[in-house]
Amino acid sequence: xxxxxxxNNLNNSYLFSTIARKVTEYQKHNPEKRIIKLGIGDVTxxxxxxxxNAMRNSLxxxxxxxxxxGYAPEQGYEFLRSAVQKYYTKYSVQLELxxxxxxxxxxxxxxxxxxxxxxxxxxxxxxxxYPVYVDTNIMNGRKIIYMDANRNNGxxxxxxxxxxxxxxxxxxxxxxxxxxxxxxxxKMWVDYALECDAVILFDAAYESFISSxxxxxxxxxxxxxxxxxxxxxxxxxxxxxxxxxxxxxxxPNCTHLNNxxxxxxxxxxxxxxxxxxxxxxxxFSESGQQEIQLMIEYYKNNAKIISSxxxxxxxxxxxxxxxxxxxxxxxxxxxxxxxxxxxxxxANVVGTPGxxxxxxxxxxFRLTAFGNSEDTIEAINRIKxxx
Amino acid sequence: xxxxxxxNNLNNSYLFSTIARKVTEYQKHNPEKRIIKLGIGDVTxxxxxxxxNAMRNSLxxxxxxxxxxGYAPEQGYEFLRSAVQKYYTKYSVQLELxxxxxxxxxxxxxxxxxxxxxxxxxxxxxxxxYPVYVDTNIMNGRKIIYMDANRNNGxxxxxxxxxxxxxxxxxxxxxxxxxxxxxxxxKMWVDYALECDAVILFDAAYESFISSxxxxxxxxxxxxxxxxxxxxxxxxxxxxxxxxxxxxxxxPNCTHLNNxxxxxxxxxxxxxxxxxxxxxxxxFSESGQQEIQLMIEYYKNNAKIISSxxxxxxxxxxxxxxxxxxxxxxxxxxxxxxxxxxxxxxANVVGTPGxxxxxxxxxxFRLTAFGNSEDTIEAINRIKxxx
Numbered sequence: 094x095x096x097x098x099x100x101n102n103l104n105n106s107y108l109f110s111t112i113a114r115k116v117t118e119y120q121k122h123n124p125e126k127r128i129i130k131l132g133i134g135d136v137t138x139x140x141x142x143x144x145x146n147a148m149r150n151s152l153x154x155x156x157x158x159x160x161x162x163g164y165a166p167e168q169g170y171e172f173l174r175s176a177v178q179k180y181y182t183k184y185s186v187q188l189e190l191x192x193x194x195x196x197x198x199x200x201x202x203x204x205x206x207x208x209x210x211x212x213x214x215x216x217x218x219x220x221x222x223y224p225v226y227v228d229t230n231i232m233n234g235r236k237i238i239y240m241d242a243n244r245n246n247g248x249x250x251x252x253x254x255x256x257x258x259x260x261x262x263x264x265x266x267x268x269x270x271x272x273x274x275x276x277x278x279x280k281m282w283v284d285y286a287l288e289c290d291a292v293i294l295f296d297a298a299y300e301s302f303i304s305s306x307x308x309x310x311x312x313x314x315x316x317x318x319x320x321x322x323x324x325x326x327x328x329x330x331x332x333x334x335x336x337x338x339x340x341x342x343x344x345p346n347c348t349h350l351n352n353x354x355x356x357x358x359x360x361x362x363x364x365x366x367x368x369x370x371x372x373x374x375x376x377f378s379e380s381g382q383q384e385i386q387l388m389i390e391y392y393k394n395n396a397k398i399i400s401s402x403x404x405x406x407x408x409x410x411x412x413x414x415x416x417x418x419x420x421x422x423x424x425x426x427x428x429x430x431x432x433x434x435x436x437x438x439x440a441n442v443v444g445t446p447g448x449x450x451x452x453x454x455x456x457x458f459r460l461t462a463f464g465n466s467e468d469t470i471e472a473i474n475r476i477k478x479x480x
Numbered sequence: 481x482x483x484x485x486x487x488n489n490l491n492n493s494y495l496f497s498t499i500a501r502k503v504t505e506y507q508k509h510n511p512e513k514r515i516i517k518l519g520i521g522d523v524t525x526x527x528x529x530x531x532x533n534a535m536r537n538s539l540x541x542x543x544x545x546x547x548x549x550g551y552a553p554e555q556g557y558e559f560l561r562s563a564v565q566k567y568y569t570k571y572s573v574q575l576e577l578x579x580x581x582x583x584x585x586x587x588x589x590x591x592x593x594x595x596x597x598x599x600x601x602x603x604x605x606x607x608x609x610y611p612v613y614v615d616t617n618i619m620n621g622r623k624i625i626y627m628d629a630n631r632n633n634g635x636x637x638x639x640x641x642x643x644x645x646x647x648x649x650x651x652x653x654x655x656x657x658x659x660x661x662x663x664x665x666x667k668m669w670v671d672y673a674l675e676c677d678a679v680i681l682f683d684a685a686y687e688s689f690i691s692s693x694x695x696x697x698x699x700x701x702x703x704x705x706x707x708x709x710x711x712x713x714x715x716x717x718x719x720x721x722x723x724x725x726x727x728x729x730x731x732p733n734c735t736h737l738n739n740x741x742x743x744x745x746x747x748x749x750x751x752x753x754x755x756x757x758x759x760x761x762x763x764f765s766e767s768g769q770q771e772i773q774l775m776i777e778y779y780k781n782n783a784k785i786i787s788s789x790x791x792x793x794x795x796x797x798x799x800x801x802x803x804x805x806x807x808x809x810x811x812x813x814x815x816x817x818x819x820x821x822x823x824x825x826x827a828n829v830v831g832t833p834g835x836x837x838x839x840x841x842x843x844x845f846r847l848t849a850f851g852n853s854e855d856t857i858e859a860i861n862r863i864k865x866x867x
């Protein structure tokens with residue numbers, strides 16, 4: 094039996110597992126130190142009341158034969174797909190119900206969508222980048238071209254027509270840089286994709302953090318994107334669902350991809366937990382929207398605390414507005430893993446070394462706004478006095 | 481951009497979607513008819529008390545900042561993996577914790593495990609078979625060899641050393657036939673796999689229905705299987721989790737596959753919902769085991785109702801003991817889709833046409849024991865008076 098040799102081309106371990114291991118090691122040798130984690134983008138606020146209530150009710154249903162639910166539709170219950178459909182109209186995007194697929198999170202679908210494409214496609218990926226885009230394509234043996242995101246372009250690369258791409262990854266608001274494309278810039282990408290006959294895999298996991306006007310929440314706010322883009326969204330950051338697991342993926346009807354994705358999902362997936370889907374539905378209710386808005390404001394306030402501190406220290410960064418991420422330049426030209434170790438040791442603060450996101454991250458460091466406010470303030474004070 | 485052309489080699493739609501469409505159509509034209517579904521293997525009893533209580537408690541935790549949980553380990557929480565580990569000792573199987581991976585169901589993992597193997601492998605699949613094994617390999621363009629399961633071998637094919645295989649699918653108790661390998665027969669498969677340097681993908685989703693002595697619940701009851709087999713199990717049928725979504729996959733350490741699967745899961749999956757994992761843990765508690773045993777007995781009683789009726793009609797079948805499935809020969813040499821339509825129309829009973837499971841199913845029909853008892857009795861009476 095032959096193994097998939099492409100796995101040999103992967104780094105030894107996944108970025109966040111490496112960080113977790115380093116932190117565990119440090120804590121083991123320094124049990125008295127209180128480590129503050131502003132590294133992995135994990136939320137800290139509890140689920141909001143509407144979500145808890147909806148899930149509690151669904152548990153009652155599951156405990157009675159008359160209301161018990163077995164297998165769900167693989168593409169998600171209509172009650173949740175309708176809620177997503179309605180949510181999109183806020184941004185003047187009209188979707189058909191069958192274009193909406195409920196997932197157990199954007200990570201799974203961003204990875205699994207690659208089942209639809211031949212291994213012989215050229216993939217265009219920004220650098221720095223969420224490692225999942227890279228690793229999943231390496232596992233399939235696809236050719237990857239990186240596009241540089243750096244200080245020169247404000248970490249927002251634009252299309253280069255001398256390069257041909259088949260599959261294009263965009264993430265806006267960006268992970269890890271927090272940078273955000275405006276409508277004109279996104280339109281340039283859509284035009285380029287149509288010219289190349291490429292597909293855009295648009296990661297909108299952080300769209301709910303956008304509050305400035307004139308920045309698209311969905312790539313379908315550019316009308317032509319409907320012909321060439323798949324959009325991935327998640328309730329992980331929007332509603333604190335990192336441990337609950339629910340997201341949604343939009344695959345427009347006007348491509349073959351919709352049918353293929355339906356076939357993929359009905360064959361290789363069995364739908365999302367009923368209770369989770371009821372919880373997700375509640376996120377889109379009126380009360381749910383109000384409650385999650387308070388959570389988002391809370392995190393955005395943390396982002397402001399961090400970015401203001403960096404401002405006062407004169408450190409360059411992107412993000413921090415319309416985004417839960419702050420992407421800072423490491424001080425003293427320090428290497429990012431060196432800065433990671435330095436921060437862990439000197440400030441007992443965990444961030445994410447930019448190097449883990451690509452070569453353009455070698456001198457950068459990602460901080461997240463998902464901690465609690467007290468910890469964020471303390472972390473910032475510790476950082477200030479360490480550098 | 482090039483699509484994955486292997487999708488063109490798939491049947492137009494997934495078996496159970498086709499059935500669902502036919503039933504919806506019939507119901508639309510015959511709204512007054514009460515259809516009884518003994519088709520798809522979906523459970524009908526509500527979740528047991530221990531599971532409901534555990535999930536309710538976990539919801540309380542998720543509603544408070546102090547006890548809230550974000551991202552879970554991709555391979556599952558240790559509390560659940562420990563519970564699975566302990567469960568296996570019942571069958572004298574000793575597993576390391578890192579060999580146990582929590583999944584959102586056996587279907588996902590049975591499909592996703594193929595990421596670890598090269599497309600250039602020969603796959604040996606019994607016919608009739610759960611369609612997921614076939615379709616997922618077609619999507620990857622792998623060569624498939626079918627092994628005939630039929631009346632001659634009691635629907636339990638054994639190794640043929642003149643055939644070389646790299647990946648071997650076994651399911652025992654079998655879906656769709658309900659047939660069950662004994663220890664000696666499974667050992668023949670393990671010996672053959674070792675001889676071929678093949679991997680066995682062992683689907684144990686129905687193991688909890690085994691009550692007869694001397695039939696293995698786990699393939700690891702054959703010691704050498706540890707070197708060549710991956711086992712997939714699910715709480716869907718064991719504890720009524722079809723709509724809850726939780727299973728577990730065993731990938732032994734002594735192969736490269738354990739590391740590869742960990743890398744696959746940490747990269748392409750983000751773990752199972754915390755509440756679901758707490759519910760699953762409760763299944764393995766003392767009270768949980770007692771409660772699910774009652775559910776299993778209930779379904780097994782349905783199986784007995786069906787099989788006794790077939791006995792009285794002199795119809796050949798397999799399964800019905802140690803299995804929730806009854807695999808019957810269609811009467812009057814009828815074709816299975818014809819019998820499906822006939823049953824839907826004349827008895828308003830939905831079963832699964834054997835043809836959907838492969839060529840050896842063309843004259844067979846699968847009934848499941850997962851209905852409620854009253855419906856099962858009524859369905860059997862209707863079937864009796866229609867044929």
